[in-house]
Amino acid sequence: MDHEQKLLPGWLYDKHFCTNADLQRLFGVSRSTIDRWTRERPNFPKKFKLTDAHGSITRYFTSDVARYLTSVTYT
Template identity: 60%
Template sequence: MESDCKTIPHWLSKKHLCSNDDLQRVFGVTRSTIDRWAKERPGFPRKVRLGDEHGSIVRFYTSDVQQYLSRITKA
């Protein structure tokens, strides 16, 4: 089920980058849904890969998540 939040929660607002787990918690969806949205939804926050060819982690800019939430709640 998708969350009806208009802004990011306070616990997330203190972070510059957020994880897939953070987005799952904010939107109330699974990791596969986050991955699908990242591919299919225009304007969904882009993934930021941190690391090198030997290993990396995926994060999202918290400011991009906030902007996205603002746009989808106005629609």
């Protein structure tokens, strides 16, 4: 995991979860592109929902994002 995390920028390195906005910033793309990649790219990090009494929010595991970066950087 150490090697994978080195690919993450400093502002994302210490986060356990990523938001859609984090991924948009990281890849320089729109939210609709992130949504499309989630549907169309089998190795793209899977999103999940965190819910409470007030609703739900979408997140991605930062470790999954780091693994994805490794796969697209070194293949």
